[in-house]
Amino acid sequence: MRHVAWLVVTIGWLATAFADIGDLPRAGGSVDAPAAQSARTDPLSHTGLPSISHDATASTWPGIPEVPDVTVTTPNPATEQELAADSLSQFIVHHATVHYVSTATTRNLARWRGGKQSICPLTVGLDPGYNAFVTARLRAVAAYVGAPVQSNRQCEDNVQILFTNNPKEAMDDVMKWATATSTFGIRYSGGMKDLLAYKSDHAIQGWYITTRGGARVLNTDVALVGLDVLPVWPQIAQKYLGSNALGTRLGGSSGSGIGIGTVILIVDTTKVGGYSIGTIADYLAMLTLSVVQSPDHCDPLPSILDLMSSSCGTREMPTAITAGDLAFLKALYYRNTGLGPSLSRAAIQDDMMRQFKLR
DSSP states (O other), X not given: OEEEEEEXXXXXXXXXXXXXXXXXXXXXXXXXXXXXXXXXXXXXXXXXXXXXXXXXXXXXXXXXXXXXXXSOOOOOOOOTTTTSTTHHHHHHHHHSOOOOTTSOOTTOOOBOOXXXXXXXXEEESXXXXXXXXXXXXXXXXXXXHTOOBOSOTTSOOOEEEEEESOHHHHHHHHHHHHHOHHHHTTTXXXXXXXXXXXXXXXXXXXXXXXXXXXXXGTTSOGGGSOEEEXXXXXXXXXXXXXXXXXXXXXXXXXXXXXXXXXXXXXXXXXXXXXXXXXXXXXXHHHHHHSOOOOTTOOOSSOOGGGGGOTTSTTSOOOSSOOHHHHHHHHHHTTTOOSSSOOOOHHHHHHHHHHHTTOO
């Protein structure tokens, strides 16, 4: 099964991908233009897959203007207090959650699997330098944790990040694709449509398009394999179907072949004015690299996803990807060949404990 991650940040036009690196505002560090942004002008060209990049109009970044170095550096280590009790277990649940009753969670956590399910990001909607930075930072984080990244900068983008002040328009385009009978028949019709629809209460929204099938689909075009559409913010019901489980009526696939095929993320620029582009880029990177369906939690072990959580109260928010985030992602992509299932949550926890030298 394959997962596709789409990121939309409403701000700019695809042509900004041609930015010369001299346009990239930086506080320090360097990045070459090819590494920062693919020199593509056409939208996602997979047959049968949606694109949100074609209508983007370049816009100025509304937040803090300083842009950090693209290079991923080691963050401050987790403290004993942050790692106490079951904090690792809770962190993993909230960073790799499958809220779908039909999907097992043992050795079945979605990830980019390699081959044609390797990451190729594209950022649009901002001025060229900012677009280039977000794309370069996502590539850098992915490479740092061992996730498969397309080396060819002319690759067909499967991570779309759109910055816009009109997120509903972009999300409606994806909804039309997902609910069209020519795409999934009637799977996302009726009440199911409402579970995918745009909600105005989050600054960053989007979908994962996940893939089905085992290793045989790794070299198959994403549009030609079985797909599921999963929202970043699913509507979760307590005691789903009369049980004590959490769930949603959107079904996910099961088996050992779940993959991320496409990610679409949409950033509402009217709601991110208080943040730096580096902070938002790391938030987007975390959403892209794992199917995160509970980003509103605030665990003892800090995460960049705490940034917009309503559960953290007055606790100081991270401004960059954290030690916990990187340890989790390294464990998720540990020995990732795309040929077999992912690690179980328990195995990911053991791996993180070794990284934190608790074992």
